[in-house]
Amino acid sequence: xxxxxxxxxxxxxxxxxxxxxxxxxxxxxxxxxxxxxxxxxxxxxxxxxxxxxxxxxxxxxxxxxxxxxxxxxxxxxxxxxxxxxxxxxxxxxxxxxxxxxxxxxxxxxxxxxxxxxxxxxxxxxxxxxxxxxxxxxxxxxxxxxxxxxxxxxxxxxxxxxxxxxxxxxxxxxxxxxxxxxxxxxxxxxxxxxxxxxxxxxxxxxxxxxxxxxxxxxxxxxxxxxxxxxxxxxxxxxxxxx
Amino acid sequence: xxxxxxxxxxxxxxxxxxxxxxxxxxxxxxxxxxxxxxxxxxxxxxxxxxxxxxxxxxxxxxxxxxxxxxxxxxxxxxxxxxxxxxxxxxxxxxxxxxxxxxxxxxxxxxxxxxxxxxxxxxxxxxxxxxxxxxxxxxxxxxxxxxxxxxxxxxxxxxxxxxxxxxxxxxxxxxxxxxxxxxxxxxxxxxxxxxxxxxxxxxxxxxxxxxxxxxxxxxxxxxxxxxxxxxxxxxxxxxxxxxxxxxxxxxxxxxxxx
Numbered sequence: 001x002x003x004x005x006x007x008x009x010x011x012x013x014x015x016x017x018x019x020x021x022x023x024x025x026x027x028x029x030x031x032x033x034x035x036x037x038x039x040x041x042x043x044x045x046x047x048x049x050x051x052x053x054x055x056x057x058x059x060x061x062x063x064x065x066x067x068x069x070x071x072x073x074x075x076x077x078x079x080x081x082x083x084x085x086x087x088x089x090x091x092x093x094x095x096x097x098x099x100x101x102x103x104x105x106x107x108x109x110x111x112x113x114x115x116x117x118x119x120x121x122x123x124x125x126x127x128x129x130x131x132x133x134x135x136x137x138x139x140x141x142x143x144x145x146x147x148x149x150x151x152x153x154x155x156x157x158x159x160x161x162x163x164x165x166x167x168x169x170x171x172x173x174x175x176x177x178x179x180x181x182x183x184x185x186x187x188x189x190x191x192x193x194x195x196x197x198x199x200x201x202x203x204x205x206x207x208x209x210x211x212x213x214x215x216x217x218x219x220x221x222x223x224x225x226x227x228x229x230x231x232x233x234x235x236x237x238x239x240x241x
Numbered sequence: 242x243x244x245x246x247x248x249x250x251x252x253x254x255x256x257x258x259x260x261x262x263x264x265x266x267x268x269x270x271x272x273x274x275x276x277x278x279x280x281x282x283x284x285x286x287x288x289x290x291x292x293x294x295x296x297x298x299x300x301x302x303x304x305x306x307x308x309x310x311x312x313x314x315x316x317x318x319x320x321x322x323x324x325x326x327x328x329x330x331x332x333x334x335x336x337x338x339x340x341x342x343x344x345x346x347x348x349x350x351x352x353x354x355x356x357x358x359x360x361x362x363x364x365x366x367x368x369x370x371x372x373x374x375x376x377x378x379x380x381x382x383x384x385x386x387x388x389x390x391x392x393x394x395x396x397x398x399x400x401x402x403x404x405x406x407x408x409x410x411x412x413x414x415x416x417x418x419x420x421x422x423x424x425x426x427x428x429x430x431x432x433x434x435x436x437x438x439x440x441x442x443x444x445x446x447x448x449x450x451x452x453x454x455x456x457x458x459x460x461x462x463x464x465x466x467x468x469x470x471x472x473x474x475x476x477x478x479x480x481x482x483x484x485x486x487x488x489x490x491x492x493x494x495x496x497x498x
Contacts, residue, residue: 141285170489
């Protein structure tokens with residue numbers, strides 16, 4: 001479970017998160033929607049300690065991350081897998097080594113197990129026969145899926161996605177959606193998905209949170225959000241065919 | 242694309258292109274007339290960006306001809322080449338802004354490179370009014386890193402348009418933007434197109450934007466590019482691969498892409 005209690009985060013004079021209260025239950029898929037610049041990515045970065053709240057409390061599985069030092073944060077980072085908006089692949093490593101990197105670094109696994117996990121993770125994101133390719137040989141959508149496979153290979157308890165379907169075609173988008181669903185179902189992963197994509201949110205989420213200017217505008221199940229009369233939510237719903 | 246009363250601005254004749262043995266296009270024909278809006282959609286890796294780059298003259302085909310206003314792109318004289326560059330605008334997927342230049346300077350630099358410093362100086366007001374048109378008049382002296390993603394995109398569009406091109410290529414102009422900003426950006430692209438009568442070619446992954454833009458839609462699959470018509474015709478195009486793609490069904494005839 002992840003719990004924000006009156007979390008505030010500012011950059012200079014700009015307050016991004018204002019007294020944010022939010023609970024993300026264990027094993028659930030929670031979508032965070034909102035316009036660009038409303039603090040969605042800032043919210044994710046606070047969870048893994050890439051940013052620290054200025055005020056309030058933030059708990060990740062009982063860990064009070066708002067007051068943990070760097071050493072203690074490493075424990076939290078091991079249970080959290082973050083999928084960044086930009087693929088951020090290591091461009092000097094081929095696809096196989098990109099996906100194997102974290103496995104080699106954080107786990108004591110035999111080579112056979114590493115090969116098995118890499119192949120399984122690539123299959124989960126719908127990629128085949130790409131292990132030996134270099135990142136410059138891949139299209140943007142493929143890079144994005146390799147970066148997903150790299151995070152998924154570590155089997156984190158909590159998965160944080162920063163716009164996982166941005167720039168993907170409709171089929172790849174649904175494949176990523178299915179992946180999020182499968183991980184949640186098969187491994188009980190808690191997923192926090194920052195997104196602009198209302199269509200995906202309605203299909204995949206257990207719970208949808210809509211932020212506006214760092215404040216919680218509304219939240220609810222997909223059915224509840226679908227019926228919302230709030231103008232911003234309506235604007236997002238206009239994308240649903 | 243049937244030929245209209247207007248002259249063709251871009252013609253591809255029997256164009257073939259492969260990368261490392263992978264065939265992207267084979268004997269591909271396409272005609273685009275002045276004022277057309279062509280949208281390219283398709284799975285990643287299907288070659289839609291390659292087609293865009295071929296049309297923009299950034300890639301050279303293995304065989305076949307690409308004609309820009311009747312002239313073969315591969316045999317342009319120096320003067321014609323310079324004219325081609327001046328008449329064609331491009332918005333890159335990652336914007337490719339000059340990060341050490343301000344918003345104003347990003348346009349000024351392009352004008353001074355292509356038309357000379359004097360011409361650029363004479364067009365300061367024009368630059369300002371174009372930036373006002375895309376809603377950046379309050380940000381003239383900011384650097385790209387100081388403005389939001391949506392603003393960077395609008396700056397990229399203004400820069401692509403600053404030479405008043407006849408032909409503009411937009412490579413995924415709304416990637417990473419929220420739907421409300423995306424709709425506004427596409428409305429702006431269409432308004433500027435109408436205002437200046439430009440021809441536009443857009444690659445997008447977002448079907449809602451494709452429908453908003455499409456005069457003609459080309460659905461690109463590996464080895465096959467299908468002309469599906471305007472938004473309405475594309476929605477009801479019966480080819481099962483097109484239906485699978487536009488609805489994003491994971492299972493279907495397209496298989497493992």
